[in-house]
Amino acid sequence: MPQLYLEALSTYASDIDNLILLIAVLVGFWFVLCEGIFFYFIFRFREKDGVRTEYITGENERHKRWISYPHILVLVCDLFILVGAIQVWYDIKQHLPEPHETVRIVGQQWAWTFVHPGPDHVLDTADDITTVNELHVEVGKVYHFKLEARDVLHSFSVPVFRLKQDAIPGRIITGWFEATGVGEYDIQCAEICGIGHGLMAARIFIESPESHAAWIAEKSPFQLAVTATASTIED
Amino acid sequence: MSEDAAHADHHQVNYVRIWLILLGLLIVSVAGPFLEIQVVTLVTAFGIAIIKAYLVAKNFMHLNLEPRYAVYLLLTMLVFVFLFFAAVAPDVMKHEGQNWVKPRVEVVEAPVHH
Amino acid sequence: MRPIANTRSVAGIPTGRLAVWWVVASEIVIFGGLLASYVMYRLGNPEWAGYAAHTNVWMGATNTFVLLTSSLAAVLAHQAAVAGDGKKAAKLLYFTCLGAVAFLCIKGFEWTTEIQAGYTITSNTFWSFYYTAAGLHALHVIAGGIIMLIVAETAKRNEELHRVELIGIYWHFVDIVWIFLFPLLYIAK
């Protein structure tokens, strides 16, 4: 269970953790049951002198029931998992909520480039803030990201968000996240991208509105920073 | 043993006639595009290709004399190919889909000689 | 010396022919995968129709004719083999090989003209597919031709006549592949 090892800091992180828990419970039940019966049989039916084996072909219905009923139950469990899985998938990958801001993320051998919209909160304007291996986001805001790759496949993975999306050269893939807690965490490249794959580490800085505004102010090339700060605080 | 069945039938089939039919179809498929109608071209091109393939498979490969399962075997393989196409086309054939786009890239144009 | 296993025919198809059907089956997916990829790109990039316009339909048509004719020879050879006339079967197989050679010559000429005109395998992905698909098919033609010569040699001595049908089936398959390559690469514009 991921939450045992690291925090869940995005709005959908807990959904994924719950889905994983659901699956764990359902398959865990079947797993324990099967292994239990399996080992019990091995013990119960061990070789004993003079005891002859029962002649069971399992071809008649009375016997087949013992495997056909369970596997209908397995099907039922699958349906639960299926509904949960598709729900979570839909929320993360298919349905994108309205964004406050959009960032561009570019993977290349072997570094991440992040383009922040800057003070005016609009991407591709003069005041964009470009950083390497540092993504600064504000807690509690919906971000869209436009994911690109320069050379080979990369994969933008933020474990605390439970988010992963491959970056494909020649494609622009859009996704979203909304952080729910502040802190500094790993960003990984989760798709092998050559010799430097193991060096392609970035950090995500999830900041409170104030410190985020401060960061923008410090980074932004213009003096608009002040007004920008104001606007960020009120929305 | 289907060999004997084969012996019996081979003499009935007139291979030369089938060959002539195939040539006729070939001419049609070449002539098709000259009508300059997209639909007609496609029909004459691929419809006729399918007919030709059918004739060759049936009469030259003698699939008609084989046990059914030989035909089903080959058809299954075709089904897998179509399955592959159906599942891959949404990614490879399309230029945009849900939450992703393939910006058109300038393809190196082959030099044109007239 | 042939194992006894080879002489059994539980499945109702003589072993050799059954194996050839499996060969054809696995070839279907090989060409199927390549052509499926081609069709995807082709439908995704309408401008490819323009590139296809530079292919030479007449050469393609001639090659189709050549292959159809060689297929006829192959099946007539099978007929002769069934009738037990190894000599005639061998002659017809040689004629089929002649078809193979003709096919390759025409293709060679066609490719040289196209390459001289500047349409090389790296010009763009259409031409890449054009040369790859046709080249893969040409390899099958070459292989088929060689095997056919070997079969003809034995058939001449009235030995292993059943092989005449086996190589025939393979040859018809190569023919069918071309029957689809022809519209895919030449006609559809």
Add this chain to the structure above:
Amino acid sequence: MAEIVKPQTDQPESAQAHDAHAHHGEESFWSKYVFPTDHKMIAMQYMFTGMAMALIGGFMVYAFRMQLAFPGIDVPLYGVVTPNRYNALVTLHGTIMIFWVAMPVLIAAFGNFLIPLMIGCDDMVFPKVNRLSYQIFLLSAIVLVVSFFVEGGGFGGAWTAYPPLSAKAEYSQTGLGSSLWLVAVTLEFIAFLLGGINFVTTAMNARAPGMGMYDIPMVVWMIVIASVLFMASVGPLIAGAVMLFMDQNIGTAFFDPDKGGDPILWQHLFWFFGHPEVYVVLLPAMGISADIICTFARKQLFAYKTFLYTTFGTGVLSFTVWAHHQFVAGIDPRMANIFTVTTLLISIPIAEMCFIYIATLYGGSIRLTTPMLWALAFVAEFMIGGVTGIFLGASGADVYYHDTYFVLAHFHYTFFPIAIIGTFAGFTFWFPKMFGKMMNETLGKIHFWGTIIPFNCIFIPLFMLGSAGQHRRVYSYENFPDLAQPQFQDLRVFATISLLVMLGFQLVFFYNCFISWRKKEKDAGKNPWRSNTLEWVAESPPPHGNFPELPHCYRGPYEYGTPGREEDYFPQNLPA
């Protein structure tokens, strides 16, 4: 346990002593051992080539697990594992273990050895094609090993070889390495196409008189179905390999996005084969354990026909699930839903197979010989692999687990039982038939426990690391502060130590093979396990030509404890 290994020679066949077929004359050393057409000798060639490759693959594991546990150390016998060496090691480890160990041993070796014996004929239908397929396979193995030492080092783009990384030398820095890797894999496919056609044709056409569809031993069925799956799925990848090879060496742009190609196409071509491939290697192992469990539980296989149809179902379904390897790889998210459905569906037939194994044990009289232990361990461990697969097949959860060590641990919990446990099960079970001598039970059991326990100790920590978000194919986690924390490093060290223990215990196996093989007297007899299938009718080891006279088949393969017989087994070749 002693009485189990005691040879049972009370076979009606042993009455009529026969020597090898007259028409299989004596042969020279070269034609017997180097260029054989005898299916048993070719099986041995595959078996030992496969084991040699397994040693190479195992050594690679040793090298990069040491690096992961103790980053930057000078690994004894190998040296420092640099990033590009690390990539090459993991890539070739994966490739070797799947294509040059699991395939040749499970399908080619056991297929070659068992199919003709079990269906009661004297050889494969095409002995020369059979020999050719091994020679191509050997060539491919050599090319692969060479590719590791060429200029620039071995290919480091993972066994999936996703372009553009695999397509362009300036990205991978291993131009020659990747091309040779691709050539080796393609050659190997061609070898197995030839082999597969041979297996399928033999099993379809050359069965003993009287052997109907439902009298075929499950392992033969499984190898045949696996070969069919292979033939039907590998085509697109062969086409893809040709395209990728030209991208690498001629400069075409099939997968190059800069010139209008699409890297995703390769992923589909690869996984359309790659997923059925899992079942290609799984099924033979399932068949092997089914046969062994029936023999040592003295039971009929529960619901033979259901088991068979379930396998067909699995085979067909396995063609419809491949994109679950690509959920977050940039495919259209709508497609992911379809593939989630099919993927979860496939859990049904697999679950049913496990139920059948369990039901087979019911009411049996189970003897825990070494082969039986391996076979049971296969089922027990494979269940872990099966259930953890659900997490990855469910698209929502896969968003997190994709490309983490959870995936790695999951498929090692499937492939290890398949390739290693299944192989040991089959090898220890048929060793008497292969060499006419029994293996040492005690050493066998030591080796068993010495392999199974460390195996779990290796991969359960990796499940934890995967849940902690540790992603794959990284030579050192020092650059990722969250993953470099000591508690995680301890898990890595623990896994590596367990691995060393497991590798150490393999020596017991080779020692056991050696002394058993060196034994003076052939103590196995024809049918040491008192089993039913036809291979136990032949001499041990069977002569060229297998049977004194080819047997006739009268009944199903699992007639154990048949009422009204004082013997608790009823060989297939005995007239009623």
